[in-house]
Amino acid sequence: MSEVSSSKKQVSKFKKYLIYGVSLLLIAALLAEGVWYASGSNEWILEMDDKGVKVYTLKRPWTNLKIFRGVVHYDYSMSHMVAALIDDHSLETCKKWLPDCIGFQPIKKFNTDDMYDINMWVFETGGPFKPRESIIKSHVSQDDITKVVKIDITGAPDALPENDCCVRIRNFHNVWKYTPLEDGSIEVEFTQDWDMGGLFPDVIFNFGLGVEGTHWFLSEDLPRLLDNEKYRNARYDFIEEPYLSGYASAK
Structure with a gap:
């Protein structure tokens, strides 16, 4: 006992x-x-410098998510880069850029009067999480003095009514910046500042997007996506290419 x-x-x-x-x-x-x-210093920190791609992160106080920035040089014209983001919008193109894409809806086509378009991308997130709907407005501009081209991509979550099938992404602000260089190449700076919304864990998002993911996208994935004759031959009257005569065609 x-x-x-x-x-x-x-x-x-x-x-x-x-x-x-x-x-x-x-x-x-x-x-x-x-x-x-x-925590967070609100300053850019270099996390990786490999294969010609530099990746920086910025952590702001009172948020769990980091902002990621990649910098790389390409032998492309600025029109080549812009064409990839404002031309050829379709579900097929969406799947090429985002393999988990399951839906695409054009809302406003790009025109040279207001210099922006609006589109909705729908993509799977895996696991128990609902698909995400991302409605984005892409605005193109060029500085008159420096000739730097910027594509400012902001969320437009209220452009369409929400659907029960998906979580609508509400916080989205990515920026592409193309700086022309005297040797004919361009410096590409890509900043990503967005979140999945809903109950998607921030830690998964930080690692999924992450330093490695940004580096892979700019060093491997993006050059593959840009290897398109239509983009390569694109020329726009609203983009001035100050060193175009000296640039080498993209391989």
Whole structure:
């Protein structure tokens, strides 16, 4: 009888220690998350410099998500880069850029009067999470003095009514910046500042987009997507190419 009583006491003691241990781990995790949430220098930090691509991150205080920026040089014209973002919108193109794309809807076609278009991309997120709808407005501009071309891509979540099938992404602000160089190449700067919305975990988003993902996109994926005769031969009257005569055609 005493052995049974002793065994019950040991089990009870183990459960008590287990509860204490789990509680301490939860408290530590919450404290760590709080410290991370409050941290951030608001400054760009170089995280990777490899294969001609530099990747920077910026962490703002009071947010879990990082902003990612990639910088690379390409032997493309600025018109080549712009064509890839304002021409040829379709579900097929969406799937090429985003393999998880399951839907595409044009809302406003690009024209030279207001210099922007609006489109909706729908894509799977995997696991238990609903698909996402991203309605984005892409506005093209060029600085009159520096000739730098910028494509400012902002969310336009209220352009269409929301659908029950999906989570509408509401926070979206990506920027492409193309700087012409005297040797005929261009410096491409790509900044990503957005989130999945809903209950999608920030930590998964940080690692999924991440430093490695940004580097892969600019070093491997984007050159493949840009290898298109239609983009390569594009020329726009609204884009001045100051060093076009010296640039080498993209391979």
